[in-house]
Amino acid sequence: MKVEFLEAGQIVSVHGIRGEVKVLPWADGPEFLTAFSRVRVGGAEYAVEKCRVQKTCDLLKLRGVDTVEAAQALRGKTVEVYRADAPREDVFVAELTGMEVYAAGTRIGVLEEVLDYPGNKVYSVRGEKRYLIPAVKAFVLSTDVEGNRMEVRLIEGMEDHAD
Numbered sequence: 377m378k379v380e381f382l383e384a385g386q387i388v389s390v391h392g393i394r395g396e397v398k399v400l401p402w403a404d405g406p407e408f409l410t411a412f413s414r415v416r417v418g419g420a421e422y423a424v425e426k427c428r429v430q431k432t433c434d435l436l437k438l439r440g441v442d443t444v445e446a447a448q449a450l451r452g453k454t455v456e457v458y459r460a461d462a463p464r465e466d467v468f469v470a471e472l473t474g475m476e477v478y479a480a481g482t483r484i485g486v487l488e489e490v491l492d493y494p495g496n497k498v499y500s501v502r503g504e505k506r507y508l509i510p511a512v513k514a515f516v517l518s519t520d521v522e523g524n525r526m527e528v529r530l531i532e533g534m535e536d537h538a539d
Contacts, residue, residue: 381456416456
């Protein structure tokens, strides 16, 4: 499902006295946010004057947020990026959730969750049965975000018998 905004992290604190905010990123790494020139916080658009990585977080300087008090008012809010500003070839969890999943042309369910394991991500698909499908090219044959459709290859053991 195509989305307009992607949740990218949460403002966890203020940094310094000039209105910078510290963002705990929800992407694969803090470098992700450095590519954006605008973000949304609390439904309002802000131009990004500066973004730099500090350990596992991002330090953002937003245009118009110039004091500690203004930055403090944003604490706890979600930072969103515009999908149109992200690389077109990237596919995000928000776009996968709710996607129709097919195996050999037969609908097997809807992708309900993306599980993050050390080796790779795993797609949890629920239909009449529940399937746990590793998010690797050997099993995910195609992903069509515009058409809201994913084609997968199932093998024995992917069906979850815990239900």
